[in-house]
Amino acid sequence: MKVYILEDESHILQYIISLVDDNPHLELVGYSTSIAKAKLELPNLQPDLILSDIQLEDGNSLSLFSEIPTDLQIIFITAYDQFALQALNLGALAYLLKPLDTDAFTAAIEKCHQKTEKFKVQKQQTQLALQHFAAPQFSKKIALRSTDVIEIVNIEDILYCNSDKGYTTFHLADKSKILVSKVLKEFDSLLPSPLFFRCHQSYLINTNFLKKYYKDGQIEMCNGAIIPVSQRKRAELIAHIDANF
Incomplete structure (x- = not known):
């Protein structure tokens, strides 16, 4: 099987x-x-199988696969363990969680190989997955895993998140903080x-x-915190404010 890989973390x-x-x-x-490069290359290369991350630096790969009409199979290799998995099952052959387990990878590839015919990623299914993933009816809560405890947090209570050296700190409306060992x-x-709104590489704010x-x-922010806005995000933020306030 011809394979194409879409992944922006170099070591992975x-x-x-x-x-x-x-x-x-x-x-x-x-x-x-x-995603931009993959969008140009995939129609010409016509792989049988794509191994893809979900969220890349320049967007969400689900949107890419809903746009490209081609016969292929997809295995998502992702760090997400909540919300997205149900959506991925609608349009993907399989998903594997990071860190990638070799045995799980081999089993997924074997599943592909045993199929006697290529199966097509149905545009309707992928579109449904995309809508499920990006729809406004998100869960109202999120599970944040710190070293000692899993805390269930109301999404609307998150003021902003900031990342540093592979960790993300959640700043909440009650002035508490939760440190999570994920980027x-x-x-x-x-x-x-x-x-x-992602206003900066290291900051995600609740508008x-x-x-x-x-x-x-x-x-x-309303708690007095001063947060930088990257140069390339300033016009987008102003447009966001104009459209939503």
């Missing part, structure tokens, strides 16, 4: 490539760290838009608690 990408190279059923025909990227799609925007590129 290299590990997946090594697994593909070691599997006699697989032939690597290409890989990308961005901010993993919560980007779990926290619904337009309520939450309900936005108090002021300063034209020098800073946000003041």
Whole structure:
């Protein structure tokens, strides 16, 4: 089977490539760290199987697969363990959780290989998955796993999140904080838009608690916290404010 990989974390990408190279059923025909590049390459390469992350730096891969009419199978390799999995089952052959388990990967590939015919990712199914994943009827709660406890938090009580060195801190309306050993990227799609806005590589804010925007590129939250807005996000934030307030 011809395989294409879509993954933007370099160490995971290299590990997946090594697994593909070691599997006699697989032939690597290409890989990308961005959705934009994959969108250009996939129609020409026409792989039988795509191994894909969900949330990449330049967007959500579900939207890509709903746009490309091609015969393929998809295995999602993801860090998400809530909300998204039900949606993925609608349009994907399988999903594997990070860190990637070699035996689980081999079993999923064997499942692909045993199929005598390629199966098509039905556009209707994938669109349903995309709608489920991005729909406004998100769960009102999120489970945050710290070192000693799992805390169930109302999404509307989250003021903002900030990341640092592989950890994400959740700042809550009651002034408490929860430190989670996951990067901010993993919560980007779990926290619904337009309520939450990624204003900076290290910050994701709840716009309900936005108090002021300063034209020098800073946000003041209702608790007095000052948060930077990246240069490329400033125009988008102003448009977001104009559209939603």
